[in-house]
Amino acid sequence: MANPTIKCLFSAAVLASAVLGGVKVTAAAPLQYNLQPQEIARDTWLLQGKTEDFSRKNGGNIVNTAFIVTKDGVVVFDTGPSFRYGRALRQAIASVTDKPVVHVFNSHHHPDHFLGNQAFQDSTIWSLPETGKQLALHGNGFTDNMYRLVGDWMRDTEMRLPDKPISEAMMSQGLEMGAHRLQFYRFSGHTGSDLVMLDKTTGVLFASDMLFFQRMLTTPHTPGLDIWRQELDKLKAMKYRKVVPGHGPVTEGSAAIDQMRDYLSWLDQRLKKSAEQGLEMVEVINLPVDERFKGISLSQAEYRRSVVHLYPAYEDAQF
């Protein structure tokens, strides 16, 4: 129970300070991300975002970012939705280690994963070659849209492209950083170019947005649900101890992969059957998601978006 006396005193103090000098001031809540790094494995820290949609309240902090502290320096996996987030991420790193940030990876070209890049001027930022091309094409448009969605949290944010494409040699040989052996994998299910990183030393799999857990997946740039499903099978076959999804809580085992696969199969069937019956897009949008997905955050909202992204191809298949 909150103590009402303390609460009243606090309010009085706030009011008093607000009318100081006879000028009434309406103070906006300070825009602070308050990132709290959680140690999920040895040397491995997670900044877990909310399982929400972008809003002016959350400042776009709906994404998981992570970093690994090695004796050769820090490796960062994704930089968050804004310059402000990138700076908060640097502070979170500095609260754990004084090692420099050497390598930064952008997992894919969605704005919540790369717009913190500006805070990493002194590091090398890497992405898959195709991600770099997608960013050059769409990155500024995504940035503008983020200003529309979350407002002042974005102040001073501009797209900073990755510095280098991950080379074939790095893809095949991986990267040694201190005692950590990092291996990279190229997937495509979520955006056509999705980077997955496995720390072979700790067994932590950084699955990026190939994996959502307890937060409904998004499909604006998927090359196809079947491709995504096949790649999830590959992900499931990999040897890992813990998996960090792009959105949602960390898990051991395959609960996250199984949940996604189940939904993708269900969605594929829903769209196929609807197209076979000649349903119009709005009719499909207005159908409910299956009961078993209702506990997943944003399931109905993301289902509706996915119908818009994917249904035209299912309709075309019926002509």
Add this chain to the structure above:
Amino acid sequence: MKRLIRIGLIPLLLAGLSFPSAASQTDPQGSLMWDYMRKLFLNDDPYLFDERIKVLVPEFAEDPTQVPVSVDARALDGDIRQIIAWADFNPIQHIFTYRPLRDVHPRLSLRIKVQQATPIRAAVQTMDGTWHVGTAQIDAAGGGCTTPSVGNADPYWESHLGEISSRRFSRDFGSRYKFKVIHPMDTGLVDLIPEFYLQQVTLKDEAGNELLQMDLSQPVSENPVLTFDTKNSDQSHYLLLRDNNGNEFEQAL
């Protein structure tokens, strides 16, 4: 204000109908454009907002160049002269005018371009001349009308212009026709690309009787996908289309 009330009462009294209590002359969207649009499309005729006219759109225009819109006026079936649809805040507001003539359910679907968040209206004129207005709001990040058609970067349409794919679905109410036409539907609002769009759609039966006529405007999406519902499931039909350059396309469905 007084005049508005009078306009509203006349049809109520003349027709002797009891409209649902939701019927009113106040724009549920409170759009600044309502009065201007009303005069433009409804000629100061008597009108009322009528919840029985369903305008179905998603809450947000995920792709502002392909926004699905369904209009369902079956509540007034048999008493409909025409349906006019428009988007208040599009640079070209008119979307379509639809005239059901025989054997069709007054329900149709298509996709449109939206330039920004806007109300979407469907005004249904009954035989007594009154307009029954259905309305919905769509939120959008914008830009659908001033984005070049995909076809402009890809010459595919030049060799496939007017190609019609169609499919008939058996439904409990009769048949549903869904068809897709290859056409750039250029709005004329993009640099140096003149307007080029399908203007007329006619659905006929084998005997040549017209089931419906439709006039389309530039906001209809590129490669239009249209859905019509017919009452008969045992007849064959054909479709006639004409664009603003005079190209005519015909397809047995």
